[in-house]
Amino acid sequence: MTTTIIKLDHLQKKFGKFVALSDVSFTLETGQILGFLGPNGAGKSTTIRIILGLLKSSGGSVSVFGKDAWQNDAKIHPRIAYIPGDVNLWPNLSGGEIIDLLLRLNNQKHNQKTDELIKSFELDPKKKAHTYSRGNRQKVALIAALSQDVDLYIFDEPTAGLDPLNEQTFQTEVLKLKKAGKSVLLSSHILSEVERMCDSIVIIREGQVIASGSLAQLRHLSRIKIAVATATSMTDISNQVGVYDLTYKNTAHTKAVFTADRDALGMIMKTLAAKTILDIQSTSPTLEDLFLRYYGKQGAHYAD
Amino acid sequence: MQTSNRNAKYLLLTNLQQNLKFSLIWLILLLTMLASGASKLEAAFVGKASSSIAIVKILQAPSMMAMFGTIPRVATYNTAIVFAGVMVVFMIILQALWVMQLIIRNTCVQEENGLIEMIRALNVGRTAIITATLLELLIDSIIMSGFYFLLLFTIDMNGTNLYGDCLFALGMLSANLLFGSIALLFGQLTNNSRTASTLSYMFLLFTYLLRLVTDLKQQKLTWFSPIGWFEKVDFYTKNNLWELGLSLLVSILVISSAFIIGSNRDLGSSIISERAGRTTAASWLHSIPTLLWRTERYLFIGWLISAVIFGCVMGSMLNGVGDIVKTNSLYRKILDVGQINAANQSMILSFLGMYLSIFIALAAIAGVQIVFRLKRDDNFGYLSIIHAGKPTRITISASYYCFGLLVGGLVLSAGLLALFFTGNTVLNQPLPLRYLEHLLSASIPAVTSFIALGIAISGLWPRLSILFWIYMGSGLIVKVFRGLFDLPKQIDNLTPFGWITNVPLTAVSQMWLSVMIISTGVLFVLGIAGYRQQDLTL
Numbered sequence: 001m002t003t004t005i006i007k008l009d010h011l012q013k014k015f016g017k018f019v020a021l022s023d024v025s026f027t028l029e030t031g032q033i034l035g036f037l038g039p040n041g042a043g044k045s046t047t048i049r050i051i052l053g054l055l056k057s058s059g060g061s062v063s064v065f066g067k068d069a070w071q072n073d074a075k076i077h078p079r080i081a082y083i084p085g086d087v088n089l090w091p092n093l094s095g096g097e098i099i100d101l102l103l104r105l106n107n108q109k110h111n112q113k114t115d116e117l118i119k120s121f122e123l124d125p126k127k128k129a130h131t132y133s134r135g136n137r138q139k140v141a142l143i144a145a146l147s148q149d150v151d152l153y154i155f156d157e158p159t160a161g162l163d164p165l166n167e168q169t170f171q172t173e174v175l176k177l178k179k180a181g182k183s184v185l186l187s188s189h190i191l192s193e194v195e196r197m198c199d200s201i202v203i204i205r206e207g208q209v210i211a212s213g214s215l216a217q218l219r220h221l222s223r224i225k226i227a228v229a230t231a232t233s234m235t236d237i238s239n240q241v242g243v244y245d246l247t248y249k250n251t252a253h254t255k256a257v258f259t260a261d262r263d264a265l266g267m268i269m270k271t272l273a274a275k276t277i278l279d280i281q282s283t284s285p286t287l288e289d290l291f292l293r294y295y296g297k298q299g300a301h302y303a304d
Numbered sequence: 305m306q307t308s309n310r311n312a313k314y315l316l317l318t319n320l321q322q323n324l325k326f327s328l329i330w331l332i333l334l335l336t337m338l339a340s341g342a343s344k345l346e347a348a349f350v351g352k353a354s355s356s357i358a359i360v361k362i363l364q365a366p367s368m369m370a371m372f373g374t375i376p377r378v379a380t381y382n383t384a385i386v387f388a389g390v391m392v393v394f395m396i397i398l399q400a401l402w403v404m405q406l407i408i409r410n411t412c413v414q415e416e417n418g419l420i421e422m423i424r425a426l427n428v429g430r431t432a433i434i435t436a437t438l439l440e441l442l443i444d445s446i447i448m449s450g451f452y453f454l455l456l457f458t459i460d461m462n463g464t465n466l467y468g469d470c471l472f473a474l475g476m477l478s479a480n481l482l483f484g485s486i487a488l489l490f491g492q493l494t495n496n497s498r499t500a501s502t503l504s505y506m507f508l509l510f511t512y513l514l515r516l517v518t519d520l521k522q523q524k525l526t527w528f529s530p531i532g533w534f535e536k537v538d539f540y541t542k543n544n545l546w547e548l549g550l551s552l553l554v555s556i557l558v559i560s561s562a563f564i565i566g567s568n569r570d571l572g573s574s575i576i577s578e579r580a581g582r583t584t585a586a587s588w589l590h591s592i593p594t595l596l597w598r599t600e601r602y603l604f605i606g607w608l609i610s611a612v613i614f615g616c617v618m619g620s621m622l623n624g625v626g627d628i629v630k631t632n633s634l635y636r637k638i639l640d641v642g643q644i645n646a647a648n649q650s651m652i653l654s655f656l657g658m659y660l661s662i663f664i665a666l667a668a669i670a671g672v673q674i675v676f677r678l679k680r681d682d683n684f685g686y687l688s689i690i691h692a693g694k695p696t697r698i699t700i701s702a703s704y705y706c707f708g709l710l711v712g713g714l715v716l717s718a719g720l721l722a723l724f725f726t727g728n729t730v731l732n733q734p735l736p737l738r739y740l741e742h743l744l745s746a747s748i749p750a751v752t753s754f755i756a757l758g759i760a761i762s763g764l765w766p767r768l769s770i771l772f773w774i775y776m777g778s779g780l781i782v783k784v785f786r787g788l789f790d791l792p793k794q795i796d797n798l799t800p801f802g803w804i805t806n807v808p809l810t811a812v813s814q815m816w817l818s819v820m821i822i823s824t825g826v827l828f829v830l831g832i833a834g835y836r837q838q839d840l841t842l
Contacts (some may be wrong), residue, residue, distance in 0.1 A: 007420035015839075052692045054840045074696040082692035090599050091496070094581025097589065097598075104590040106693040126580040130496075141689060154692070 002029040005065060005152055005183045006051060012059035013046055013207075020046045021207040024060070028152075028185055033178055035198035036187040043207040044187045045085055048156050051185070052082060064152070078106060081145040085156040085187070087137040089129035094278075095140045096125030109261035113145040120169050146173050153177060153184045159193060171197060192284075223259040225283045230275035231256050240264070240271055269295035308429040308567055315428065315436035319410050320443070326409075327444055330402040335451055337398065337781075341391050342383075342459045344789045349383040349462055356381060357527075362787060363389055366625040367655035370516050371662075371784065373535045374523060376542075382463025388472070390788070395476060396531055397512065399448070400483035404504040407487040410437040412497035421571060425454060434488065434566045437579065438559065445480040449473035468540040471548075475534055478551045482530055485558040492565040495574035502606060503670045509610060520624045530554070545804050592695055592703035600674060604711050607670040611715045614666070615722025618659055622727035625655045629744035645733050652731070653809045654738065657721070660747055660808070661783045661801050663719045667751045668776060671712025672758035675831075678704040679766045683841055691840060701835040705759045705828060720744060739808040746812035749820035750800035755825035763834030775799065 013021040021043045028034045038044050049055045049098040050062055053073030062069040064076045089098050095270035099118075100110050121139045122233050129137065138161050139184055145153060153174075158166045174197050177184055194201060195215070202212040223244065228234075233253040238246050242264020254275075260268050272280075362368055363375045363386065375381075375389030413434060414420050420433055429435075456464060483504075490503040514529035526532035530551065537547045565575075588594050625648075639647060649694045678701060681687050687700065716776040722745050728734040758772045765771075779799030786796050796802035803816035 049840070054688075054691050056837075056839055074694075076319040077692060077696075078694040080692055082689060084685065084688040084692075086685060088688070090595075090686055091597065096583045096584070097581060100585035101595060101694070102689055104585075105592075105690055105695055110584060125583050128581050144689070202312050 002031065003066075004028070004063075004301060005030055005032075006185065007063045008047070008051070008060070009062075009188060010060035011045075011047065011050060011056065011057055011062055011281055013050060014058045018281075021050075021057075023208050024204060025209060025210055026202045028183055030183055031178070031181045032200060033174065033184040033198045035192060035201040036185060036204070037189070037191075037192035037201060038204035044204060045156055046207075047204070048082075048154055048185070048187060051154065052077075054082070057274060079151045080107075080154060081148045081152075082154045083138075083151045083156060083158045085137070085139045085160070087134075087141040089132070089137055089140060091130035092128055092217050094126055094128055095123055095132065095136070099125065099147075100143045102141075103147060106148060106150075108148050111147060114143060116145040117146055117173075121166055135163065135166070138162055139166065141175075142170060146177075151183060153182060155184065155247060157186045157189060158186070159188070167193070191287065206301060223227045223261055224265070225257070225259050227257045227279075227281045228255070228272060230277055230281040232275045234272065234275045237271060240268055242268060308431045309435045310429040310432060311427055311430035312429065312435040312439070315423065315432055316439050319436055319440050323406060323409065323440070327402070331448060331451070332449060334395065334398055334402070335455060338395065338452060339455050339459065341394075341785075342387055342456060342461055344785075345387050345390070346383045346459060346461045346788070349386070356386075359386060359788060360487075364565075365498065366651070367519060367658045368788075369659065370520055370621060370655070373515065373531075374519050374526075376538050378541060382540075383461040384463030384468060387461055388541075390517065392475075392534055392537075392539065393512075396483075396510065396534055397478045399476060399480050400508050403445070403480050403484040404501065404508070406444070406489040407437055407441065407484050408491055408497050408501050408504065410440065411488065411491040412494070412500045415495075416497055421558070424571060431566050433792065434492075434563060437488065438484075441480065441484040444747035444832040445477045445484075448480070449477040452476055460544055462542055465540075468543060470541050471537070471545070473537045475537055475539065475548055478548050478555065479534055481555040482551050482558075485555045485562065488562045489558050489565075492562045492569065493575050495572055498603075500575075502603070506606075506610070509614070513614065517617060517621065520621050584699060592690075592700055593707060596674070596703060596707045600677070600707070600711075603673070604670075604714075607666075607715045608718050611663075611666065611670075611719035612722045614663075615719040615724075616726045619723040619726025619728075620730055622652050622655070623730040623732075625652050646822070649733065649735070650809070651679055652727070652735065655804070656739075656743065656808050657755045658784075660720075660743060660745070660804070661722075661780060663716055663723070664747050664750050664754070664801065665745075665776065665780050667712045667716035667719065668754035668758075670715045671708040671710075671751065671755040672772060675705055675708035675755060675762050676709050676769055678763055678835070679769075697836050698832055701763065701832050704764075705831060708759070709752055709755050709828075711753045713748055716747055716751050717744065720747065742808035744813045745817070746804040746807040749812075749817060749824065750804055753800050753820040753827070756824040758836065759831035760827040761831075763831030763838070765834075766838070 006026075008025050008027070008251060011021055012019070023199060024043065024047055026034070027032035036044055036047070038103040046055065050057050051064060051069055053069045053076065056070050067076055069076065090094075093101070096118075099114060103110055103114070121143060123136060123139045123143065127136075129140070132140070138158065145155075155174075159170055162170065165232050171193065174184060174186070178197070184197075186194065186198060198215065200212070200214050203210050231254070234256060235253045237243055237256065237258070244259045245262075246258040249257060295297060318558065326495045345359070348359055358374065360381050363372065371373070371393075372390050373393040376385065378385065392822075411420075414423075414433070423433070424430070450473070454470055456469040456472060457466070486507055487500065487504040490507075491497075493778045494503065511529045511531045515526050515532040515535065518525040518532065521533075526535060532553050534546045537544050569575075573575065576814065586598075589598055690700065691697070720740070724740045724743065726737065752771075754776055757775065758769070761769055761772050776799070779801045782791060782795050782799075783801035783805075793802075800816075800820055803820065804812050
């Protein structure tokens with residue numbers, strides 16, 4: 001049975017006259033991993049801080065485990081593990097000390113999992129925090145969060161500053177959480193990370209949710225970019241369902257670049273095969289593509 | 305040398321802009337102090353022979369001599385001589401507090417923030433940061449002393465002349481250079497702003513105590529204290545120039561050392577090598593109070609040791625305070641032994657009363673520093689993970705606030721106990737214990753009410769922490785100068801310093817004691833409630 005873990009209903013937040021969030025609504029269910037995407041300054045961290053009861057909302061409602069996030073933070077927090085976007089630690093404490101302290105403050109203990117994580121993230125726990133690089137500070141927070149057994153994990157851009165190997169370790173750990181039926185809110189910039197781990201995605205821009213849904217529903221987000229050369233002209237490909245952003249690279253219309261819906265790939269290939277394919281390259285959409293489509297102003301119509 | 309300092313001018317301009325507000329506030333404060341000091345004394349002196357004699361007598365009392373420095377013994381006193389006697393030590397301390405902070409902001413703090421790393425990667429010389437900081441110190445100090453000169457020239461106190469005013473302004477400029485260069489050197493020797501500022505303030509305290517002890521006991525030895533060099537100039541009387549030369553020479557030596565270290569040290573390094581930390585946390589590190597103990601213990605112990613040293617030094621002075629009555633032949637003739645002892649004791653008690661305010665101020669600073677750390681730790685993001693965990697805001701804020709109150713109370717008690725018992729070991733007629741009781745029962749609530757004010761401000765209006773410093777600073781200044789400038793009693797009664805005015809001669813009044821206890825409680829609760837409602841800036 002799924003229950004709602006986080007429910008945001010028309011959330012608003014103003015700092016003086018500045019409107020940081022104008023309308024943010026989404027839900028996170030038990031066992032779900034929700035990807036929270038948006039450009040810098042879109043309001044991701046503000047939303048997370050409101051969920052954590054660190055900021056008071058100016059309008060709308062936020063409930064976590066069915067309780068108001070601001071009023072009942074004391075009841076909610078013991079069931080949460082959190083990693084902020086920018087991890088700052090007490091400069092004179094060692095990484096090992098900080099991990100233990102963060103665990104104890106949530107009534108948890110340094111356990112076997114902690115040791116495993118220290119090993120797999122290759123952290124030197126004896127070093128003082130002020131000697132750590134950004135990635136190492138991030139690791140301290142990750143180890144402390146991932147060694148806890150709680151119901152909800154909130155990660156605010158957790159892999160910024162991590163090298164690809166550690167990023168991989170993080171993704172493996174999150175997939176373990178998913179298997180264990182835990183709920184995760186993952187704010188990220190990295191599309192591949194979100195695609196690999198998340199069931200649903202919420203995209204926020206200028207304090208508003210502009211798209212949300214399951215990965216399947218947002219399949220059009222990940223249209224494939226295709227560059228193709230054919231023996232005969234493929235002018236009629238422009239009428240093909242599922243073809244977007246078509247550009248011909250020569251006047252004979254035998255070279256073209258376009259993006260395609262995954263669902264329509266079969267039909268498109270059939271049409272192209274009839275023109276005798278000489279060369280074909282397909283690439284997944286890059287983060288830049290997504291930024292251009294959804295994060296930029298011109299992407300607003302996708303919200304509908 | 306030129307390549308090491310390339311593009312220092314851009315850094316200088318940026319730093320000047322960055323510190324404009326900070327330096328402007330300090331400059332206004334210093335000029336106000338100087339102008340009000342000079343004009344008040346001038347008003348008290350002109351045409352009032354009796355009050356001028358009274359002022360000189362007050363200043364020659366040991367408690368005032370300890371506080372402000374010696375006043376030269378001359379046949380006739382004029383405003384200028386008294387002005388120099390009162391203001392030199394006092395202004396140097398204020399100026400040192402300003403320039404030391406300024407230097408550390410420009411060097412250590414920027415290095416910690418990673419700003420210097422970014423700047424050094426550009427076409428900026430290795431010592432350009434030190435050069436820019438030094439130039440800023442020089443520019444600020446020249447502006448300051450220029451205004452000093454203008455003010456003194458305008459007020460035109462009795463006994464001043466152009467040369468004297470000019471020398472006073474130059475003296476204060478060289479004091480800035482001396483204490484600024486000390487902070488610059490400490491900044492290069494350590495790798496964090498906290499150690500650098502602690503060492504700088506310790507140096508200031510040490511030089512102050514050294515001059516205090518030598519001024520009271522053996523004035524020839526005041527030479528050993530850098531503050532003493534400026535006393536020995538004897539502004540407006542002897543106008544000794546070469547004492548200023550000594551301070552300039554030392555400044556140049558210290559600055560050169562800072563440059564040599566700065567051009568050879570690794571970025572972010574310290575001459576003291578750091579030990580590795582623990583693999584796991586100690587078993588007692590499991591709560592916010594123990595976290596505070598872990599992170600702030602050295603600061604706390606530093607304060608405690610300083611308070612005990614300060615208490616012991618002041619205590620050992622008590623004998624001298626009494627002796628002065630005893631050795632006065634006129635008093636000897638007209639008073640019997642019992643009366644002399646009583647007179648001695650009342651001198652000692654008034655000395656204690658004067659210094660009680662300083663002890664209270666120091667303890668309140670120690671406590672409020674911890675209280676304000678809550679907001680600082682929030683701003684630095686240290687607490688962001690903890691806020692998302694089990695500890696509630698009430699637990700977090702109450703831990704910082706209680707720790708602040710505890711530190712304030714303990715620093716005060718340690719200082720006063722050291723003062724009282726060291727005093728009693730040197731006094732022929734030890735003070736009865738009831739005076740210690742008077743001291744503690746009045747000053748502990750005074751300190752807690754000051755710290756509680758800091759707590760309320762930190763919870764309700766965290767950005768307005770300056771209000772606390774204005775309130776306590778002005779209260780202390782009024783307390784110290786009230787006798788001298790004949791300020792109305794009502795002004796003194798605006799802060800706890802005035803509420804305990806006759807302590808330890810008499811016990812604190814029940815009414816003011818209740819006011820302090822109740823205000824501590826109310827302000828504490830307001831602080832906690834305010835913090836509970838804050839939007840946290842993490």
